[in-house]
Amino acid sequence: MSSRSTQQIHVVQLYPRDMNIYGDYGNALVLQRRIAWYGYEPVMHSYDPGDEFPAHADILIGGGGQDSGQDRIQQDLLSIGERLHSLAEAGTPMLMICGLYQLFGHYFETRQGRRIQGIGLLDVTTYGTDTRLIGNVVAESDQFGQIIGYENHSGQTYLGDDAQPLARVVTGEGNNEQDPHEGARHRNVLGSYLHGSLLPKNPAVADFLIAAAVQQKFGDSLGDLQAPDTAPVSLTELTEKARRSAASRPR
């Protein structure tokens, strides 16, 4: 354990300035804390348009934004697309929510038929609609169990042959109104529509990202989580109760 405390895990937040309006900062905070509670040293980086891309990137995360935010980061995203592809193919874990999930796909086609090019890292395509899908979501994943979150999007996303769905929707809509899929996966890259923030109430997903990073970087498997006792019950119990109350709420 003591030797690990000098082992750094670099977390890169993509475009937090423009793509962070729906509370997705919670994902960064949860990774930062849990990495430390697993005995590693988290190093947090922000990457905004025009910045130099961090030399170390062990986990990448990105959030949702408004249409105007998406427009502002799109060119820059295309310019780092190749780098992101090679990181993904090397097994780097990533979590992209909502707007960045869409732009990690091939394209977003607006209602007017204009195509906003994505980086095609996930085999998905998104179409703008007049319906906004808003509300609580409960989905089932073989790997992560029940995934709980909140969706708020008008783009609807469809998976190609090379993408696996992240989960099957039980309550809510997820990717689109047609099929039961929520999110997408390619290697260790996860895309999802779920805010909430996603990671606080879905620590299985957070730990998957951290485990993949420490495995890849140090060949370690994750030890025990050493969260401080700051509440009358453990973090695990608080999380379980938060999950239960969220899952019981109306859409």
Place this chain on the structure above:
Amino acid sequence: MALRVPRSASIAVGKAARTLTRLRGGSGSAFPGLVVERIDPSFLARTLAQLPKGVVVVSGTNGKTTTTKMVVELLRGQGLKVLTNRSGSNFTRGVVASLLGEISLTGRLEADIAVLELDEAHAVHFVRAVRPRHSLLLNVMRDQLDRFGEIDTTAGMLRSIAQTTTEGVVLNREDSRVAGIAESLSGQQVRYFGLVPELRRHFPSDDELHSAITPDAGSAGGETPPRSGPAQPTTTPEGDGVPDGEEPVEPPGTGIISADSAGLPEADVLLTGLGTQRGSFRIGEQEVTTDLKVNGAYNTYNAAAALALVRMVLGEELDHQALLRTLAQVSPAFGRGESLTVAGAPVDLVLVKNPAGFRLGLSSFSADGVATMIAINDNYADGRDMSWLWDVSFDSLAAEGVAMVSGVRAYDMALRLSYDQVSIQAVEPDLKTALEAFLAAQPGQPKRIFCTYTAMLALRKHLAAYTDVEAFA
């Protein structure tokens, strides 16, 4: 073919519904309005058209209720009879309900002017029926995105309110989405209220939110020190969560806070200084420093907004001395820094409904020596999405901890605090049980309860068992 109902009939029906609701113990607010709206939809327009000084609409994400209350009191201080929807029932139905209380059965409205607080989306609906003579647009912040979708959508709603206004619009110069509305206007008089650059750091916008809450980005994590120091041991708004030198990075076109005043239009009323229950303003050409009953940076800035609006509405008729006398006496609105006394100790209720409001609530009131309770509900009026809690930093509560976490989403809030390493003494979702335990555990200690809208309604009801709580009606 719609059935034409005589006006006196709809008034009588509405008044009866209002009395019935009151007798049943309800707030008497939305239901009677609903009854009249259903049977006589043009009631509102016909009735309000009688007012000699017309209708004023106040809208925006944060501060509507306090600002509206200030505008009303400032106008009353000028001797005007003012009609308002003061119950905080800021939907069209609430407006109809308020009118019913002020109108004679023959349809005569005993007032000079109506000042109405309207939710952005409902304001759009309202101004289609009744064109306001003046409007005051405060800000656009992230709030209820589960209802409106996007901030830019909300800004569009405010724009249509301004475009429908017949005479004059007052805009927040510091909110670029609101200030930008001026470009879409022709014909209306436009004035601004604003801040001197030194005060802008007290008002972090959603756009620069991220740059403000992650100064530790890039540094070693783990046992990082709190992102901002614990609140200062004063009640001045100096202890906010934005460290010095953290000037927001402005994304092109959307930054709410600009770095300097260059290029900004002249403000008719400028907030130039903040103190404990004091504010300094530049009103037109005149510098004024005055005591205030309202507290906190945001309420003081709302006063600047209210002053600018009243100056526009009254023009030459304004009695400046009376204006300043009233300003010093205006008290905070329901739930906006409201203070009760329970067993000899103060209990402050602070309404929180979006990240900017929660951040301002935390930074405006020091946590030193205060027992804190947080109550989070997720009913429709609160907003169902809990994501917003993750856009608020709770570091200012780390030193004292939180005594009680309650509400339907108590465990979401507890989880949020845990990831900020803020200690929690108790979690109890049931509001009544939680309130009783909270009041009993710290007798004599000053207390503060941060709560969402429906949690506040429930808590006020329970608090009435301990103390006099002004009826919310």
